[in-house]
Amino acid sequence: PRRILVPTGGGNHAMVGLQIAHDLSKQWGVELDVLRIARDAHCRPDDPILALYCRQLLEDTQLQLQLLEIEAPVDIVPAPDIISPIVDRAGRSDLVVLGASNDWRQEEYLAGSIPDEIANQVSCSVLMVRAATADRTSLSSILWEHTIRLDFHPTDKWDAIAQMVDLLVEEKQIPVQERQKVLDAALARERQSPTAMGHQTAIPHAPIPDLPGIIGCLAICPEGIDFQGPQEELSHFIFLLLTPQQNYRYYIPVLSQIASLIRPDETRQALLECQTPTQVTALLKAQENG
Structure with missing residues (x-):
């Protein structure tokens, strides 16, 4: 290839992909470019929040490169979807190196995943990288920028759950094809007993x-939304988790991390x-490293 293009979302798989891409670029003597998408539905050029988001993504990506001792240009691209800007920038003589999907998609439903759609649409080779499974599942490895929604306004808790499954x-x-199955499972669990845990x-x-794994x-x-919390407290922070039905080994530590995160008043604020x-x-990672 003449160039290695690395779209990154900042997760563990993407970090390993960056390291492998860097090693290959040195060995082959080819250019290495890093791409990160700032997902935004409107992409208005005069939007100050979008500009702030792009700056933060640039700083975060540059820090990751610094930790890996990689020198490479970083392009932050605002776009309404993840796949199109990657496809648009991948040339015929490039190699695209990207992180794998979550374990469920990787093991059973690779078709239609982000790596699969990119591989089907670009005209060059694609290398998908999967990091080794960690002994402990961290909250920051489950949640990433594109699975976090701010300024969320559902009509009630049932609408909130449906919107988050759709997210x-x-x-x-x-x-x-698994949407209805996941939604039915989440709604059935909520009907069984409310999932409000206090601390909003x-x-x-x-x-x-x-x-x-956990998604x-x-x-x-x-x-706030009424999840039937203690003292009729409204819930401002909604974590939707897909969990293994038969195995709580990963789930319980994640619940503990959420509890530690949201307990202090200043963190919720x-x-x-x-x-x-x-x-x-950044708050999630600070809590994990603190």
Whole structure:
């Protein structure tokens, strides 16, 4: 190839992909370019929040490159979807190196995932990289910028759950043919007993048979939603989790991390004040490293 193009979302798989791409570029003597998408539905050039989001993504990506001791140009591209800007920038003589999907998509539903759609649309070779499985699942490895929604305004908790399942479908974290199964599981669990856990937080979840890991998203509701919490407290922070039905080994530590995150009043206030998803992920990582 004449160039190696690395689209990154900042996760573990993408980090390993960056390292491999860097090693290959040195060995082959070819250019290395890093691409990160700032997902935004409108992409208005005069939007100050979008400009802030792009700056934060640039700083985050440059920090990751610095930690990996990689020198490469970084292009931050605002776009309404993830796939189109990658396809547009991939030349016929390039090699695209990207991180794998979550384990469920990787093991059972690769078709229709982000790597699969990119591979089917570009005219060059694609290398998908999967990091080794960590002993401990961190909250920041489950949630990334594109699975975090700010300024969320559902009509009630049932609408909130449905919208969040649709978010996971939209971001290709779950296959579209499994949407109803996931939604039914989440709604059935919510009917069984409310998932509000106090501290203005609810954790609706969908137990899925044979799910190989945890998939999740976070929505922040400024007005709050009634999840039937203690003392009629409204929930501002909604974590939707898809969990293995038969195995709580990964799930319980994640619940503990959420509880530690949202317990302090100042952290909840900081989450409400976040203007971009990058600010949310920074809070998650700070809590894990603190």
